[in-house]
Amino acid sequence: MYRTLLLVVLSAIALQARATSLNLSGDQQDLDAFGQDMLAAFGYKVLAPATPMGLTGFSVGGYGSIVTVHDRDADERLTGSAPHLIGVTGFSVEKGIPFLGKFIGQYGWVPGTSAQVWSAALQGVWLHEDVVLPSIATTFSYSGAQHIHTFNWHSQSIDIEISKRFVFVTPFAGFGYAWSSLNPSSNTNFSLDGINVDRGM
Numbered sequence: 001m002y003r004t005l006l007l008v009v010l011s012a013i014a015l016q017a018r019a020t021s022l023n024l025s026g027d028q029q030d031l032d033a034f035g036q037d038m039l040a041a042f043g044y045k046v047l048a049p050a051t052p053m054g055l056t057g058f059s060v061g062g063y064g065s066i067v068t069v070h071d072r073d074a075d076e077r078l079t080g081s082a083p084h085l086i087g088v089t090g091f092s093v094e095k096g097i098p099f100l101g102k103f104i105g106q107y108g109w110v111p112g113t114s115a116q117v118w119s120a121a122l123q124g125v126w127l128h129e130d131v132v133l134p135s136i137a138t139t140f141s142y143s144g145a146q147h148i149h150t151f152n153w154h155s156q157s158i159d160i161e162i163s164k165r166f167v168f169v170t171p172f173a174g175f176g177y178a179w180s181s182l183n184p185s186s187n188t189n190f191s192l193d194g195i196n197v198d199r200g201m
Contacts, residue, residue, distance in 0.1 A: 033071035034079075035153075035182045041067040041086040042145045043155050044106065044119040046174035049163035050137035052125045053096025063108070064089040079149045087111055101125045101137055119143040123161075134164035139176075155180030 090108025159176030
């Protein structure tokens with residue numbers, strides 16, 4: 001009961017957060033488009049079902065993703081290059097937390113570049129799966145990237161995930177809200193909100 005109440009309170013607090021765009025000396029539309037690409041490519045990804053792991057639970061896995069560049073012209077004006085796709089590959093580590101859910105860490109890189117991305121997430125399972133009901137969890141995450149030209153980028157997200165085991169397969173889906181900050185210099189800042197939709201099996 002206390003665990004469920006805690007997760008509901010934390011979810012309500014997180015959903016109150018809103019990012020605010022500040023005044024920029026550069027082209028805000030270009031930063032908007034570039035920020036959308038970064039959020040889609042480098043933000044936290046739901047990679048596993050919403051299931052608790054207990055005290056001894058531990059898993060390691062790999063992942064890969066490809067995102068189509070939203071506005072190549074904007075990217076070229078800001079960075080001098082305009083790829084059609086942004087690919088990320090990396091690995092994910094999950095560790096069970098008793099009576100709550102699990103901690104999730106992700107680390108990845110963009111092949112052929114020095115760009116590196118990472119995410120740390122805390123998942124709380126507040127409805128446990130049984131014969132009829134699915135498993136439902138809330139995940140809070142924080143992500144960052146480095147060596148992305150001269151930009152400093154980070155994002156936060158809250159996701160609601162649902163999963164249900166059927167014999168040997170456990171399909172899952174996630175829906176959430178993400179906001180990020182892109183800092184191209186020491187005196188300007190740009191913020192972006194977005195919607196996350198993840199799914200898998």
